[in-house]
Amino acid sequence: MAQVDIKTKEEFQREIEGLESKQKQISKCVEVHEKLEGQLNENKIVKEELDLLDSDTKVYKQTGPVLVKQDVDEAKVAVQNRVSYISTELKKQEKVIQDLQKGQEQHKEKLKQIQSRLTPPTAQKA
Amino acid sequence: MAAPAQGQEGVQLNSLTPQQLKMLHNQLSEEVEVLSMSMQTLKTTQQRYLESKESLSELKEDNVGKDMLVPLNSSVYVPGQLADASTVVVDIGAGYYVEKSVKEAQEFFKRKMDFLKQQMEKVQPNIQSKFQTKQIVAQLLQNKMMAQANQTAPQKA
Numbered sequence: 001m002a003q004v005d006i007k008t009k010e011e012f013q014r015e016i017e018g019l020e021s022k023q024k025q026i027s028k029c030v031e032v033h034e035k036l037e038g039q040l041n042e043n044k045i046v047k048e049e050l051d052l053l054d055s056d057t058k059v060y061k062q063t064g065p066v067l068v069k070q071d072v073d074e075a076k077v078a079v080q081n082r083v084s085y086i087s088t089e090l091k092k093q094e095k096v097i098q099d100l101q102k103g104q105e106q107h108k109e110k111l112k113q114i115q116s117r118l119t120p121p122t123a124q125k126a
Numbered sequence: 127m128a129a130p131a132q133g134q135e136g137v138q139l140n141s142l143t144p145q146q147l148k149m150l151h152n153q154l155s156e157e158v159e160v161l162s163m164s165m166q167t168l169k170t171t172q173q174r175y176l177e178s179k180e181s182l183s184e185l186k187e188d189n190v191g192k193d194m195l196v197p198l199n200s201s202v203y204v205p206g207q208l209a210d211a212s213t214v215v216v217d218i219g220a221g222y223y224v225e226k227s228v229k230e231a232q233e234f235f236k237r238k239m240d241f242l243k244q245q246m247e248k249v250q251p252n253i254q255s256k257f258q259t260k261q262i263v264a265q266l267l268q269n270k271m272m273a274q275a276n277q278t279a280p281q282k283a
Contacts, residue, residue, distance in 0.1 A: 039220075046220040049234070058225035060215065067215070067223055075222060082220070 005118075012114050019107040026100045033093045040086045047079045139266055144274065147267040154260035161253045165246060172242040179235035182228050185211040 050059070050072065059075045060067035070078075142150065190211050195203040214231050215223045226234060 042219050046218050046222055049218045049224070050222070053224065058215075060223040060225075062221040062223060070222075079220065079222070 008114055008118060012111065012118075015107050015110045015114065019104060019111070022100050022104045022107060026097060026104065029093055029097045029100065033090065033097065036086055036090045036093060040083065040090060043079055043082050043086065047076065047083060050076045050079060139263060142266075144267055144270045147263055147270065151260060151263045151267060154256055154263060158253060158256050158260060161249060161256065165249050165253065168242050168246050168249070172239050172246075175235045175238045175242070179232055179239075182214065182232055182235075185214065185228055187211050 053059070053072050055072050057072055059070045059072050061070045061075065061078075062068075139147070139150075185208075189208050192208050194206055194208050196206040197203050211228070213225050213227055215225050216231050216234055218224050218234070
């Protein structure tokens with residue numbers, strides 16, 4: 001009986017560590033996801049503003065402390081590309097988060113199973 | 127006050143243990159806090175756009191040529207003269223700046239302020255409903271704790 005307990009305890013410990021590590025990873029990924037969402041929205045808004053402009057309007061792009069003149073159409077393309085890029089990155093992050101959550105659920109399931117093994121059958125909750 | 131809401135959520139909430147209610151209460155408090163902070167950011171940003179818009183009204187044609195102080199950074203200014211009151215360069219976000227006429231710039235700021243107003247109108251009901259749920263949970267928690275206390279000391283006069 002004692003030997004089973006030790007092995008089960010180790011398994012339990014492994015699952016808990018796995019769960020905690022997944023949770024930390026999920027938090028980080030959610031942060032990245034939120035940041036990407038913010039950038040996506042900002043760039044979408046900028047694209048909308050650029051679309052309202054005539055082709056001869058003066059547009060400047062900031063690089064460091066310098067504003068560099070840009071062509072309106074070039075700017076539109078650049079921002080559109082950024083929007084596409086960020087959208088793809090966002091989808092990737094969502095997939096990563098989903099996979100991590102699946103892993104998290106698996107750990108939780110294992111933990112439940114282990115717990116029910118540890119609890120003696122006679123003392124199990126009705 | 128708790129009666130009408132109990133019809134929907136009360137059925138589920140009532141079946142939670144005091145510990146679960148406490149956790150739920152904490153979670154709701156956090157959510158309300160985060161949403162309120164977002165709300166505050168929206169209001170501050172809206173205020174900044176308003177100030178930008180109002181400062182444009184100083185860019186009048188009859189101010190051209192007048193002396194002014196030009197900021198080089200937040201603590202250093204140089205004396206200069208207003209050269210052109212017809213166009214301004216506006217930060218539209220993501221590192222892009224656009225030259226606009228004063229009128230176009232005013233329209234831009236108005237668009238931004240309206241957008242923010244819309245967003246605030248979306249957030250506000252959310253905050254309120256979470257806050258109300260939080261209060262209901264607090265009430266239920268209190269009731270349960272009192273019921274528990276009465277159970278453990280039934281002999282109190």
